[in-house]
Amino acid sequence: xxxSGFDIAGLEAGHRPVSEFRYEKRPVxxxxxxxxxxVNVGNGRIAEKPVSADMRAKFTGGKGYGLRLLWDAVxxxxxxxxxxxxxxxxxxxxxxxxxxxxxxxxxxxxISPTTGIPIDCNVGGYFGPFLKFAGFDALEVxxxxxxxxxxxIDGDDGVVSxxxxxxxxxxxxxxxxxxxxxxxxxxxxRQHISSVSAGxxxxxxxxxxxxxxxxxxxxxxxRLKQAGRGGIxxxxxxxxxxxxxxxxxxxDVSSNNPADLAGLQETGLKLHREIVTLDDQQCRMREIGTAxxxxxxxxxxxxxxxxxxFGSSPDSPGLDSHAFSAMVTHGLPDGCWYGCTMACAKxxxxxxxxxxxxxxxxxxxxxxxxxxxxxxxxxxGVYDPRVVMELNFYCDTYxxxxxxxxxxxxxxxxxxxxxxxxxxxxxxxxMTWGNGPAVxxxxxxxxxxxxxxxxxGLGVRGMKKYFAEHYGADPKLLQDIGCECKxxxxxxxxxxxxxxxxxxxxxxxxxxxHDEAWLIFMDMVNNRIPTFEDKAEALYYFPMFRTWFxxxxxxxxxxxxxxxxxxxxxxxxxxxxxxxxxxxxxxxxITGNDLDRDxxxxxSARVYNFQKVFCIRMGKGRRIxxxxxxxxxxPVTVEEYxxxxxxxxxxxxxxxGIDPSGMGTPGKVAALRAYREDRYEKLLDAVYKRKGWTRxxxxxxxxxxxxxxxxxxxxxxxxxxxx
Amino acid sequence: xxxxxxxxxxxxxxxxxxxxxxxxxTLFFKVDDPARSCISVTPSDSGSKITVCDQTCRLCVAxxxxxxxxxxxxxxxxxxxxxxxxxxACVAVCPIGAIRHYPGSANPFKCIxxxxxxxxxxxxxxxxxxxxxS
Numbered sequence: 001x002x003x004s005g006f007d008i009a010g011l012e013a014g015h016r017p018v019s020e021f022r023y024e025k026r027p028v029x030x031x032x033x034x035x036x037x038x039v040n041v042g043n044g045r046i047a048e049k050p051v052s053a054d055m056r057a058k059f060t061g062g063k064g065y066g067l068r069l070l071w072d073a074v075x076x077x078x079x080x081x082x083x084x085x086x087x088x089x090x091x092x093x094x095x096x097x098x099x100x101x102x103x104x105x106x107x108x109x110x111i112s113p114t115t116g117i118p119i120d121c122n123v124g125g126y127f128g129p130f131l132k133f134a135g136f137d138a139l140e141v142x143x144x145x146x147x148x149x150x151x152x153i154d155g156d157d158g159v160v161s162x163x164x165x166x167x168x169x170x171x172x173x174x175x176x177x178x179x180x181x182x183x184x185x186x187x188x189x190r191q192h193i194s195s196v197s198a199g200x201x202x203x204x205x206x207x208x209x210x211x212x213x214x215x216x217x218x219x220x221x222x223r224l225k226q227a228g229r230g231g232i233x234x235x236x237x238x239x240x241x242x243x244x245x246x247x248x249x250x251x252d253v254s255s256n257n258p259a260d261l262a263g264l265q266e267t268g269l270k271l272h273r274e275i276v277t278l279d280d281q282q283c284r285m286r287e288i289g290t291a292x293x294x295x296x297x298x299x300x301x302x303x304x305x306x307x308x309x310f311g312s313s314p315d316s317p318g319l320d321s322h323a324f325s326a327m328v329t330h331g332l333p334d335g336c337w338y339g340c341t342m343a344c345a346k347x348x349x350x351x352x353x354x355x356x357x358x359x360x361x362x363x364x365x366x367x368x369x370x371x372x373x374x375x376x377x378x379x380x381g382v383y384d385p386r387v388v389m390e391l392n393f394y395c396d397t398y399x400x401x402x403x404x405x406x407x408x409x410x411x412x413x414x415x416x417x418x419x420x421x422x423x424x425x426x427x428x429x430x431m432t433w434g435n436g437p438a439v440x441x442x443x444x445x446x447x448x449x450x451x452x453x454x455x456x457g458l459g460v461r462g463m464k465k466y467f468a469e470h471y472g473a474d475p476k477l478l479q480d481i482g483c484e485c486k487x488x489x490x491x492x493x494x495x496x497x498x499x500x501x502x503x504x505x506x507x508x509x510x511x512x513x514h515d516e517a518w519l520i521f522m523d524m525v526n527n528r529i530p531t532f533e534d535k536a537e538a539l540y541y542f543p544m545f546r547t548w549f550x551x552x553x554x555x556x557x558x559x560x561x562x563x564x565x566x567x568x569x570x571x572x573x574x575x576x577x578x579x580x581x582x583x584x585x586x587x588x589x590i591t592g593n594d595l596d597r598d599x600x601x602x603x604s605a606r607v608y609n610f611q612k613v614f615c616i617r618m619g620k621g622r623r624i625x626x627x628x629x630x631x632x633x634x635p636v637t638v639e640e641y642x643x644x645x646x647x648x649x650x651x652x653x654x655x656x657g658i659d660p661s662g663m664g665t666p667g668k669v670a671a672l673r674a675y676r677e678d679r680y681e682k683l684l685d686a687v688y689k690r691k692g693w694t695r696x697x698x699x700x701x702x703x704x705x706x707x708x709x710x711x712x713x714x715x716x717x718x719x720x721x722x723x
Numbered sequence: 724x725x726x727x728x729x730x731x732x733x734x735x736x737x738x739x740x741x742x743x744x745x746x747x748x749t750l751f752f753k754v755d756d757p758a759r760s761c762i763s764v765t766p767s768d769s770g771s772k773i774t775v776c777d778q779t780c781r782l783c784v785a786x787x788x789x790x791x792x793x794x795x796x797x798x799x800x801x802x803x804x805x806x807x808x809x810x811x812a813c814v815a816v817c818p819i820g821a822i823r824h825y826p827g828s829a830n831p832f833k834c835i836x837x838x839x840x841x842x843x844x845x846x847x848x849x850x851x852x853x854x855x856x857s
Contacts, residue, residue, distance in 0.1 A: 098808045098809055099809070099811060217790055218790070251808050252807075252809060252829060253808060253809025253829045253830075254829065261829075262827035265811060265824065265826060265827070266826065268810075268811060269811050269814060269815060269824070272811060272812055272814070272815030272816075273815045275815075276815050276816050333785070333786050333787065333788040333812070335788055338788050338789065338808045338810050339788070339808070339810030339811075339812060341786070341812045341815060341816075
């Protein structure tokens, strides 16, 4: 046994080499390597690929590179578990600089098990930046191994190896520690190791996530950030990959070799100072991260409660950010990449687990973030922060997405409430609102691949089909209350009172995640985008602007979770104009290339439209696929309507032009629904038009030509739909 | 009981000659440049304002993500440039601007209480002190 507590020599004795590849180490030039790494875990092939000038010009980096490589790897009939499906991790030119907060993100793409189309995740941790400085702008992992393997990229020595690894753990909190112990040369070297892993839950559920590690020197623990959405962890374990590991020990301010270091430092320092000065008066990210949002969302009736039926609860104070603040360790530099003074990656140390295979262990829990508090808290009626913490921990280590697990469990609970499920169908689990022990047991059954855990692990779309086929449940009801679109579970905001956000969610290319647009305050609270055209403009600009983070390897949070003191007095405060200027400045400082606001949007629009066509190529991405379940648009049930009767009655009277007095609630529900669904149709028309798409949601040849992505293989996908 | 070695200053004695900045920047950067001096003297209403690390608040030590900033046995906050990744978070959190940065250089710099400046001060406005701390 070593100091780490693991028998590393014993684990290593079980390794069997599969293949090895040596490459020439070269410095990064102005943010780019101009080569990518291809690894096939099925046949052991490892190779480097040059990045063409066209690829760099059109796809920029990050998600653009990941999608371009994925397109070339798959065909229209590829399923998530076919060997040709890939997991691609790419960074972008800005990624890895240590000066501008939020610059350490990796973008992961794959064909999703739950949607069947490309999924993309933006994730922190050290893997992406280290991979870039090891010499590659992207890693492309293809094939399926017969036995569990580890891929090790030694960026210090210029060697990539694949080896069978039968003895290592699967659950991420153990595996990440084993990787640090195995590959670091000494204690100082631990911070130079980062791994990507999933967990036992990802072997049994379609909602698997990836964990990207970052070694915390002060806590002396390998911490984890998640590429959560869309089941990439499931693809990872299906390929029998235990871990992707990278080592890079040469990090300094010149690793990214920027064109203008002084300029980069100036802009970075400006934002550092803004964060240090203003954060405690704004979002308290340095204190408690995104969990500060819970009480705000509850106050505005936006906190999903009982499967998005309601937007607030009298019990919500139990999940107040101060409850979690009391559990996390303070005063540490909690960035998930160097130089992020926003430091939102909070962690509770010494948390004693009460259930499951690690019961009694004292662990470090990364989080919880707001999405986890809402998904594994209010949305399932759980208001005990310790239960949320425990769910957070086990979701992470089992490699499961807390958002999809939360939304799926909320659906299970409502199905229980409506009599679709009972204890004979759940294997004895009483899936009532707020039953924390039952939810934890459900999670452990997913981890073990057992009984009802396998059903819940299908995610909402899979369960809808299963409950209709096996239990004779009403498909229309399941469609109304099952909160997924395109097969992806919704993230954690109630969108009923914001038409723009309904569109922001369900028109999002990968499925309903708010990373394309979060317009609720702009639309619902401040009424700044009243017309369909206004909403369409917002649903054009913000998805394009936010796509840019994914092309560069940036985090969205330092864009608008901190704002300059005078932001409110600018022309367009929602855009945070000064921070947009910062981005143009750091892009130029790193790449040496000029970029203006239009150019930024254009970089994004190319990749966004390419992804849209990719979705169509894989069989989704048209108008019918952009339609939300009615639960996300308005009150499905009498109970929901009556909980906000004053609001809805007023809307019937003032907006719909119907006098609700004397009407029964079912009639009012139906009248409001007809009105809202009609408005949603009009919104689709307006947004598609603004994006340069047909009424069916297909990019036109002119749009693709204008963006310079009218490649023959792209036109081949859209042309039959344009005739 | 831990001690703190630091550069103490008395601005009422400062005549603003800049000899301290010359001494510091010449010693560490081999140039005579106030922008590269760990101690900074600027004009103020009452004569001169002397800015230099007091070695005690240690916000920078807490902020450093790589523990490149540590406290020595003499109580001096030291930067290990081999560990520093140049993020400049320390520069941003310093409440008095005593961790400094020269544009385009890889690492920030700060006073390590070496006393070179004090030896050149013609009026005794600055001097090294060692204080016992509880």
